[in-house]
Amino acid sequence: MSIQTREGFQGTGPGAITPDGCAVEVYTRLPVGDEPEVIAAAAPAGASILELGSGVGRMTHPLIERGFTVTAVDESAEMLERVRGARTICSPIEELDLGEKFDVVLLASFLVHTGDPEVRRGLLATCLRHVADDGIVLIQREGENYHTDVPRERVDARGFTVRIASSEPVGDGVRSVRAEYHFPDGEWTQTFRVRPMTKEQFEEALEESGLKVDRYLTEDRTWVRAVPVG
Numbered sequence: 001m002s003i004q005t006r007e008g009f010q011g012t013g014p015g016a017i018t019p020d021g022c023a024v025e026v027y028t029r030l031p032v033g034d035e036p037e038v039i040a041a042a043a044p045a046g047a048s049i050l051e052l053g054s055g056v057g058r059m060t061h062p063l064i065e066r067g068f069t070v071t072a073v074d075e076s077a078e079m080l081e082r083v084r085g086a087r088t089i090c091s092p093i094e095e096l097d098l099g100e101k102f103d104v105v106l107l108a109s110f111l112v113h114t115g116d117p118e119v120r121r122g123l124l125a126t127c128l129r130h131v132a133d134d135g136i137v138l139i140q141r142e143g144e145n146y147h148t149d150v151p152r153e154r155v156d157a158r159g160f161t162v163r164i165a166s167s168e169p170v171g172d173g174v175r176s177v178r179a180e181y182h183f184p185d186g187e188w189t190q191t192f193r194v195r196p197m198t199k200e201q202f203e204e205a206l207e208e209s210g211l212k213v214d215r216y217l218t219e220d221r222t223w224v225r226a227v228p229v230g
C-alpha cells in the first residue's frame, strides 16, 4: 500500500516507509524505553487506551501485558500489521472519529510537535473528541535540549546506533530534523519537520484545543497528563 509522504517528511532505507518517513523495519527492531512504566503509573488499572501513532506496537504490547485494553491507530497499514492483541485502526489521527470515548488517549512520540499548526490542532481535537469526561490525555513532548544538543547519538549495547544528525531551522518556527539508524545489516534515515514549543507555548496549544495540563509526570516535563477543560 502506498500513501503520500507528508510534506517535509521523508525516509530512506529498505522496506516500507510511512508517510512521516519512519521505516517500519526500524521500529520492529527498536526496543521500548520507559514509556510503558510512565503510562502505567498515570493511567487507572485496566483502563481503555486509545493509542495514536502506535507504529508496530512497541508501546502497545507492554501496555497489553500490563492489563490495559488498547486500540491502536496509525496511518500506516504496514506498521499496524505487526501489532498483536489490540484492535487496530488505519487512519490519519486528525481524521479519526470513532464515536467512542476512552479512559486514556495517548499521543506519544513527540507527535504534538508536528510542524503544521493545523495538523497539531487536528491531533489535539482527536484527543479531546475521544477522551471520556473524567478521562486523561497522556502526551509526550520534546525535552529542553532536543534541538541544541545536536548532533547526538546513542550506541546501544544490542549493536545499533541511533543518531540525531541535525536540526535545522526551515522558517516560521519549524525545524527539519534528520535521524539516522545504523544496524550491522542496514541503515535508515528519517527527516521530519517539528515545531519546538516552550512549556508556555505547549500549554497554550492545549488550551486552544480544549485541554489543560493536569500535571507533568516526569522531572524533565516530557510526559504530560492533560484533561479536558470543564
Ligand SMILES: C[S@@+](CC[C@H](N)C(=O)[O-])C[C@H]1O[C@@H](n2cnc3c(N)ncnc32)[C@H](O)[C@@H]1O
Pocket (backbone or CB within 6 Å): 018, 019, 020, 022, 027, 052, 053, 054, 055, 056, 057, 058, 059, 073, 074, 075, 076, 079, 091, 092, 093, 094, 108, 109, 111
Ligand atoms: C516515530 S513513530 C513512533 C511509533 C510508536 N509510537 C513507537 O514509539 O514505537 C510515529 C508513528 O506515528 C504514525 N503517524 C505519524 N503521524 C501520524 C498521523 N498524523 N496520523 C496517523 N499516524 C501517524 C507513523 O505512521 C508512525 O508509525
